[in-house]
Amino acid sequence: MSDKCLCKLISQDEVDMIKAALPDTQTITRLAEFFKVFGDPSRLTILHFLSKAELCVADLAALANMGQSAVSHQLKLLRLSRLVKFRKEGTVVYYSLNDAHIQNLVDVALEHVREES
Amino acid sequence: MSDKCLCKLISQDEVDMIKAALPDTQTITRLAEFFKVFGDPSRLTILHFLSKAELCVADLAALANMGQSAVSHQLKLLRLSRLVKFRKEGTVVYYSLNDAHIQNLVDVALEHVREES
């Protein structure tokens, strides 16, 4: 919190404007939560598969080389984030992407990552 | 890894295609790392301020209400992620966004978060 620095290149007015432009705490928190969901390889893999087809938990586990429990835990998180929806048929639960436009975000980031070296 | 499920709605050919479309492990890992950087409120706040002006560490700390050390640690991470660049002037180090198009990604996500409830 050392604000002894007097090296501000910008005026107090500009400081005020910059501060004012900062989204409120809740919005920033939710934005961080949103990004955090995509910040895990397992979830990205699951989301990739679901972007291609509606899949049940066991098939997702097989495709992603993950344990059933791990997949189930991650699907719960993705459900809470409203990124996936599901449909029950007997004991089988089929998951799919809730919002196709999520794929765009991943694609944009993928391109960004790929163009870096 | 229980793949006893016989409930596949899709053919083996489709399974193979879906598997083939999955980016390689390294790419997925880097994609996850990329998102992870944005998955923290402090870093999002820093990135926001830097999207508005070139700022030194002390000013960033003051604006973001963070300790100097915490800001410095996060800036190191942002540097390693190549999201920010810096310029030294005496003992003062000025940071700025390395790539203005990063802002677009944040804006897209911001809109997504805001339109949800």
Next chain:
DNA sequence: TTAATATATGAACACATATTCATATAGGAG
């Protein structure tokens, strides 16, 4: 009813991570 299967879930564990504290480094002023 019992048995089998698909999924969900809580606890435990290992690991990652964000902050703080203390200190190191480096540059400018005197």
Next chain:
DNA sequence: CTCCTATATGAATATGTGTTCATATATTAA
């Protein structure tokens, strides 16, 4: 040179997180 300031950094700590294990729940079949 010494002192002061700006920043960086390592260690310690607290908290968060992903997986595994065991088990619960639920649906279907026999």
